[in-house]
Amino acid sequence: MRRAHTGIIPLNGGVRTMRKRLMTLAAALMALAMLLAGCNGSNNKANGNGEASASSGATTAADNFNEPGTFPIVKNEETLTVWASPPSWIGDLDDNWFTKYFEEKTNIKINWVRANMEDYSDKLNLLLASNSDLPDVILSWGISNAQQIAYGSQGLFLPLNDLIDKYGTATKQVFDYNPIIKSTITAPDGNIYGLPSINECFHCTYSHKLWLNQSWLDKLGLEMPTTTDEFYQVLKAFKEQDPNGNGKADEIPLTRGSWQGGIDYFLMNAFIDNEAGNRLMLQDDVIVQAPVQPEWKEGLAYLHKLYAEGLIDPEFLLEDDNKVKILTGTEEAGNKVGAVASGSLSWVDWSDANPVKEDYVAVPPLTGPGGVSLAKEYAFGMGVGNFVITKAAKNPELAMRFGDAIYQLYLDGDYNLYGEEGDVWVKAKDGEVGLDGSPAKYNVIKSGEQPNNFTWGNGLNTFMTNEWRNGQVVTPGVWNSEKILYDETKNKYEGKGPEQVMPGTFMMPEDEATEWEELNNAVIQYLDESVAKFVTGSMDLDKDWDKYLTELKKIGYDRLTELTQQAYDRQYKGKM
Incomplete structure (x- = not known):
């Protein structure tokens, strides 16, 4: 009995073991069947065409992809959640014309998470700090190198290197366009965490401009000024001689627009290289602090003189393009503005019937008392961190x-990036020329129309080369802001930058990058405030200069300079 009982136990145990194995095998076969069903689309939701569509949370089966570099990207519709920050004047992205075009072309349905350009930085910082409810992709006006390195090392941003090698057919062509692109966006750990925006905007390269009312010069019998002293005399004439002819002393000799309109941006370059921002300049491979030099102090004294004599708009700190449009008006007698510091012409009404827009011409770089005459020149036109993939992406x-x-x-x-062909743009006709005189490729009919809902704007990884931008049709005899900006830059600013151009961005190890960004933000804020205070006289150049220098040191300007020098030596020295 005992032996029989002993014999039964292994038998029953074997049955249970076999049953367990069979159940495991059955489960495995069922899982395999479900997987195969998922691959052929039989277990997916149907899209609007009755075709299978995988759910947004599932990993796409390999055979659902078409070859890299071809459209559509997938055979059966897939979904991505995308965080984006277009300008506020762009409407609902779900109903956006280009969204529908892009979705149809790629077969990717976009689940939008919307911010706006005007406050994208704050909202993006909150999103990243929360580390929750992350989208698959972030399209933005730029995620700083420090953030890319920090969040990349934490795993919040995925490294893109292998993905680019396998699937980035267009991205690799972008990298081949200029070797500086890939080197600039490669972090010290060797990873690429964000794709850049390329914008070879010729006039943006020399965007610290000053626009002068030529009709007022003509009326008063004045020549275009070439020195800071001559410019001072022109502004005095604008203030005192009623150039708008309305019998009122209502002229504003000099004000500023929104973009690149810092009151010191253009004029300070007649005294010393003014790089704006942290105002660090590059001389013989050495990072130099411009705002502590005697020439900077001399430039501030000149600006204060203009302000003290009523030649600078007393409201210049509050002005923007929309406010200046009101000041310039739509008729000669109503125009109150003599000169505008701005990188664009967006501060004047572009209506066809408005003659005022045709009155302004760019002032060439002025020569200061020390013989300095520079145009601020920006490095190769690219932004960083305009496209990143987060750890939430189930299908990188x-x-x-x-x-x-x-x-x-x-x-x-594909100029449908601007909107629908035939509505927003049309192909150029034979014989039409572009901005640089070469044969044109496209004509934008609704250039700069706001509000609109037919484009995403530029808050993404663009690739606008000189060829792309200059291919826009220019119609002879028709006022065209882009053509004016191109010609004025070509004729008056090109080639007049400093001997060495300051790089636009730096890559550093995470600890240095974080420290650099904190210092840089503090320095920029203090310098902007100090320029305003010295110009308006709330800080006295004689009494407060030493205190100003001490505060710059206290904030960490020397350390910022040191970190920038180290980064320049590693990344650019001997390579530019």
Whole structure:
């Protein structure tokens, strides 16, 4: 009995073991069947065309992808959650014309998370700090190098290197366009965490401009000024001689616009190289602090003189393009503005019937008392961190293909990025020329129209080369802001920058990058405030100069300079 009982136990145990194995096998077969069903789309939701569509949370089966670099990206519709920050004047992204065009072209449905350009930085910082409810992709006006390195090392941003190698056919062409692109966005750990925006905007390269009312010069019998002293005399004449002819002393000799309109941006370059921002300049491979030099103090004294004599708009700190449009008006007698510091012409009404817009011309770089005459020159036109993939992306390949597709549209010359062909733009006709005189490729009919809902704006990984930008039709005899900006830059600013151009961005190890960004923000804020105070006289150049220098040291200007020098030596010295 005992032996029989002993014999039964292994038998029953074997049955249970076999049953368990069979159940495991059955479960495995069922899982395999479900997987195969998922691959052929039989377990997916149907899209509007009755075709299968995988859920947004599932990893896309390999055979649902078409070859990299081709459209559509996937055979059956997929979904990506994308955080974006277009200008506020762009309407609902779900109903946006380009959204629908891009979704149809790629077969990727976009689940938008919306911010706006005007406050994107604050909202983006909150999103990243929360480390929750992350989208698959972030399209933005730029995520700083420090943030890319920090969040990349923490795993919040995915490294893109392997994804680019496998799926970034267009991205690799962008990198090949200029070797500086890839080197600039590669972090010290060797990873690429964000794709850049390329914008070879010729007039943006020399965007610290000053616009002068030529009709007022003509009326008063004055020549275009070439020195700071001559410019001072012109402003005095504008203030005192009623150039708008309305019998009122209502002229504002000098004010500023929104973009690149810092009151010191243009004029300080007649005294010393003014790089704006942290005001660090590059001389013989050495990072130099411009705002502590005697020439900077001399430039501030000149600006204060203009302000004290009523030649600078007393409201200049509060002005923006919309306010200046009111001041310039739509008729000669109503125009109150003599000169505007701005990188664009967006501060004047562009209506066809408005003659005022044709009155302004750019002032060439002025020569200061020390013989300095410079035009601020920006480095190669690129932003950083305009496209990143977060750790929330369940299908990084799909996300990478999404970003690569944006570059592909630019490479293909797909001007539908501006909006619908025939409505927003048309192909150029034979014989039409572009900004640089070469044969044109497209004509934007609704240039700069606001509000609109037919484009995403530029808060993404763009690839606008000189060829792209200069291919826009220019109609002879028709006022065209882009053509004016191009010609004025070509004729008056090109080639007049400093001997060495300061790089636009630096890559550093995480600890240095974080420290650099904190110091940089503090320095920029203090310098901007100090310029305003010295110009208006709330800080006295004689009494407060030493205190100002001490405060710069206290904030950490020397350390910022040291970190910038180290980064320059590692990344750019001997390579530019």
